[in-house]
Amino acid sequence: MNATTARQHEVLVLGAGYAGLAAAIQLAARGKKRGNVRVTVVNPYDVFTERLRLHMTATGQETAEMSIPELLDGTGAGFVRGWVTTVDAEAKTVRIDDDRVLRYDTLVYGLGSVADTAAVPGVDDHAHTLNSAQDAAVLADRLARLDGGTVVVGGAGLTGVEAAAEIAEQHPGLQVVLLGRTEPGAGMRPKAKAHLDAALARLGVQVRCGVEVVKVLPGGVELADGSAIPADAVLWTSGTRVSPLAAVAGLSVDERGRVVTDSALRSVSHPDVYAVGDAAAIRQGYGVMHGTCQSGMPTGVHAALSILRTLAGKEPKPFRFGYYHTPVSLGRNDGIVQFTRPDDSPRRIVLTGKRAATYKETVTASPWPTFARMKKMPASGAFWPRGGRYTRIRSAK
Incomplete structure (x- = not known):
C-alpha cells in the first residue's frame, strides 16, 4: 500500500x-x-x-x-x-x-436552523422557543407552574399550530392564542383546512390571523395596530434563521x-x-x-x-x-395528513382525525x-x- x-x-x-x-x-x-x-x-x-x-x-x-x-x-x-x-x-x-x-x-x-429571534424586538429576552430539547423543557416547566392564564403562540405555521394544539390539550386551564399574518393551514386543501379550524376550535385555541407582532414584552406582545395582548408565556415559532x-x-x-x-x-x-x-x-x-x-x-x-x-x-x-406529504398533529389523537405533489403543492388526498394521527406517528416514529x-x-x-x-x-x- x-x-x-x-x-x-x-x-x-x-x-x-x-x-x-x-x-x-x-x-x-x-x-x-x-x-x-x-x-x-x-x-x-x-x-x-x-x-x-x-x-x-x-x-x-x-x-x-x-x-x-x-x-x-x-x-x-x-x-x-x-x-x-x-x-x-x-x-x-x-x-x-x-x-x-x-x-x-x-x-x-x-x-x-433555529427560530428567528432577532427580527422582532423582545423575542430573545421574553419569548420561549423550540430550538432544542432544553428550550422545550424550560417552557414545559413554565407551563406547569401556571395556574390559569394566557399563552401566546407567535407564528401560525405548522410548528405554531402543533404547539398551540398540544398546549391546549395538555393544559386545558390555559387560554392559548395563536397569532399569524396568514390563516393556519392556508396552503391546504379545503377539507384539511376545515378540519384544522374545527380542531383548534374544539381545543379552545383562539386564532387571530392578519396580525403582526412588532414587540414581545415581559407580559405579552404588542401588535402593529398599537394594541397589546397580555400573556403569561410567549412561544415564538415565526420564521427561522441559520x-x-x-x-x-x-x-x-x-x-x-x-x-x-x-x-x-x-x-x-x-x-x-x-x-x-x-x-x-x-x-x-x-x-x-x-x-x-x-x-x-x-x-x-x-x-x-x-x-x-x-x-x-x-x-x-x-x-x-420531491415532497410527498405534510403531516400535522393536533394533539395526541387527532391530526391531518395533506398529501402533496413533488413541488409540495397540495393534492386532493387528505387524511384526518385518528387515522392521520396514527399515520404521523408511524412516519415520524x-x-x-x-x-x-x-x-x-x-x-x-x-x-x-x-x-x-x-x-x-x-x-x-
Missing part, C-alpha cells in the same frame, strides 16, 4: 440532526469497506434532538432519549461534543468552543445565509464542502427546497454517496427530491430504526422513510 492510499480522508460532519446523522452513518458504514475514510461528527449535545416532537417535550410529555454515540456505534464514526465557533474554509479547519481545532479534507455542513458561520467562512450563501449548492450538494464556492438539511439552499426544478425532516435525511444520504463517488474518481450524480438500517445497508442503496414506507435510492456505482 502506498502513502496515498494509506492516508485517511478526513470527513467532518457539523451537526447531528436528521441530515447530519444520515450523512455520517451512511458515509462511515460504507467507508469502512474502503478503509481510508474517517468520519467525525461534531455536535453541541450528545443526545439526539427529535425536533418533530419538541412540542410534546414543551408540554411535559416524555419522549425517547437517544444517545448520538450509541447511534454511531458500529459505524466507525467518531463523535466530538462541542459548539462550532469558526470554520476556516481556506485552511480546512473547524474550531470548537474548547479551542480544539479539527482538520478536514471534506466538510459536511449540517448546522440546521448560523452565520457559513457566510463568515466565505462560503457562497443566499439571502437567508444558507449555503448555495450545486446539483450534487457541494458548495458552489468551495466544492470540498457539502451542505445538507436546513443549512443548504438546494435548488430543484420547482424552486429552492424548504427544510423538513422529510427532505433533510435524503440530503444527508446523497451527500454521503456523492463523497464516496468523488473519492472513487467518479462524478457525483445530481440530487433529485423514532429515527433509531432508520439509522440502524442505514448502518447495515449494502453498497447498492440507501433507505429513508417516505409516506410510511422505506424508499430506496440507488447508490451510484
Whole structure:
C-alpha cells in the first residue's frame, strides 16, 4: 500500500440532526469497506434532538432519549461534543468552543436552523422557543407552574399550530392564542383546512390571523395596530434563521445565509464542502427546497454517496427530491395528513382525525430504526422513510 492510499480522508460532519446523522452513518458504514475514510461528527449535545416532537417535550410529555454515540456505534464514526465557533474554509479547519481545532479534507455542513429571534424586538429576552430539547423543557416547566392564564403562540405555521394544539390539550386551564399574518393551514386543501379550524376550535385555541407582532414584552406582545395582548408565556415559532458561520467562512450563501449548492450538494464556492438539511439552499426544478425532516435525511444520504463517488474518481450524480406529504398533529389523537405533489403543492388526498394521527406517528416514529438500517445497508442503496414506507435510492456505482 502506498502513502496515498494509506492516508485517511478526513470527513467532518457539523451537526447531528436528521441530515447530519444520515450523512455520517451512511458515509462511515460504507467507508469502512474502503478503509481510508474517517468520519467525525461534531455536535453541541450528545443526545439526539427529535425536533418533530419538541412540542410534546414543551408540554411535559416524555419522549425517547437517544444517545448520538450509541447511534454511531458500529459505524466507525467518531463523535466530538462541542459548539462550532469558526470554520476556516481556506485552511480546512473547524474550531470548537474548547479551542480544539479539527482538520478536514471534506466538510459536511449540517448546522440546521433555529427560530428567528432577532427580527422582532423582545423575542430573545421574553419569548420561549423550540430550538432544542432544553428550550422545550424550560417552557414545559413554565407551563406547569401556571395556574390559569394566557399563552401566546407567535407564528401560525405548522410548528405554531402543533404547539398551540398540544398546549391546549395538555393544559386545558390555559387560554392559548395563536397569532399569524396568514390563516393556519392556508396552503391546504379545503377539507384539511376545515378540519384544522374545527380542531383548534374544539381545543379552545383562539386564532387571530392578519396580525403582526412588532414587540414581545415581559407580559405579552404588542401588535402593529398599537394594541397589546397580555400573556403569561410567549412561544415564538415565526420564521427561522441559520448560523452565520457559513457566510463568515466565505462560503457562497443566499439571502437567508444558507449555503448555495450545486446539483450534487457541494458548495458552489468551495466544492470540498457539502451542505445538507436546513443549512443548504438546494435548488430543484420547482424552486429552492424548504427544510423538513422529510427532505433533510435524503440530503444527508446523497451527500454521503456523492463523497464516496468523488473519492472513487467518479462524478457525483445530481440530487433529485420531491415532497410527498405534510403531516400535522393536533394533539395526541387527532391530526391531518395533506398529501402533496413533488413541488409540495397540495393534492386532493387528505387524511384526518385518528387515522392521520396514527399515520404521523408511524412516519415520524423514532429515527433509531432508520439509522440502524442505514448502518447495515449494502453498497447498492440507501433507505429513508417516505409516506410510511422505506424508499430506496440507488447508490451510484
